[in-house]
Amino acid sequence: ALPPVDAATHLPIDKITPNPHQPRRTWNDSSLADLANSIRSTGLIQPIIVRQVGDGYQLIAGERRLRAARLAGLATIPAIIRQVDDLTQAQMALIENIQREDLNPIERAESYRLLTTTMGLTQAELAGRLGEDRSSIANHLRLLDLAEPVKAMVRDGRLSLGHAKVLAGVSDILAQERLAHLAVSQSLSVRNLERAVQEGPNPPASRRPQKGPPPAIADLERSLTSQLGMKVQVRDRGRGRGRMVIHYTSLDQFDELMQRMGLKNE
Known part of the structure; x- marks a missing residue:
């Protein structure tokens, strides 16, 4: 028998399949590794959400936590089982992802399109449900072209x-x-x-974009900048002529430059 609705239970990780409506296509390996380390030391605080499909389970929300738990070597994971249909599952997964700040603009746009398609909402209605400006929804959807x-x-x-x-x-x-x-x-x-x-x-x-200085001049600029501790620009005008500009960012730097040149600021 299923546990009570919204009651967390531990489920075998190998019985959980990904959410086919997951809009996220890229995952930060470093961030997942950090979360996996946290799970190893303190466990998983927030359960994932799944629904039962046959003799297994399908993820609704929490794929990042599920991936990190697998990475941490967990055999089971705390989960809340919801009895929802395909449409509700898609909506829950998409809205959870949209509310995250780290979706890239294309993933966010794809989420908006799926929501308008599955829920039959206009852009204005979707904006109202998500608490966003309609123009933001429209601008994101344009990115799909x-x-x-x-x-x-x-x-x-x-x-x-x-x-x-x-x-x-x-x-x-x-x-x-x-x-x-x-x-x-x-x-x-x-x-x-x-x-x-x-x-x-x-x-x-x-x-038109300006070309950088020739390699020899660029090397000279880097060398002088390193020696003086101030940005130096060199412009070669040919025939032994040119210009050198030294950028200082404070009066102390200016005084230091004067001392190095053996000049007095009277």
């Missing part, structure tokens, strides 16, 4: 939500991918990415 390579960059954190929202406004897929790679390779801010989108494929010369 991004090219797959761009989605991958958002999933792994190379592009932020702000970058993704800008790229979602680019209808040309090839241009979208090119701009995404540009944003990653040159560490563009969201504002600079917006400028790149507005300028199109041929930005004015004045806006």
Whole structure:
């Protein structure tokens, strides 16, 4: 017989299968290892939630805890058994994940889409249930139209939500991918990415990214910066001419520089 509803019981871990509606696709190995160590020392405080399926159980909520418990070598895990149908299971799992802060924007968008599909809700109704702005729901759903390579960059954190929202406004897929790679390779801010989108494929010369100094000059800058303890920039103008700029961040640094140069600040 099943235990009373909402009463926790210990279930064999090998009898629990994953939730097919789990929106999360990436897991932080370091974070899971930390949780596993905590479980080994103090046990699992918050039970997972499952439903019975045949002679086993299917996870509803708590996959991170289940993964960490397996990693910790536990044979059983505290669980609450709920008697729910497929639709309710999907809704519970999705809402639990949405309420977590560490879902990436694509996972969150996929959760929103599944909820609007399974629950038949409008964006406004879903926003009301989740306590979020409708515009936030809409902006996330637009991310699902991004090219797959761009989605991958958002999933792994190379592009932020702000970058993704800008790229979602680019209808040309090839241009979208090119701009995404540009944003990653040159560490563009969201504002600079917006400028790149507005300028199109041929930005004015004045806006084009500046090339770094030649390797020999860069090595010299690093050496001088290390010796002085202050940022040094060297610009070679050719024919033995150029400019060297030393950046100080306090009057004490300025006085120290003057002393090193044998100058007096009178």
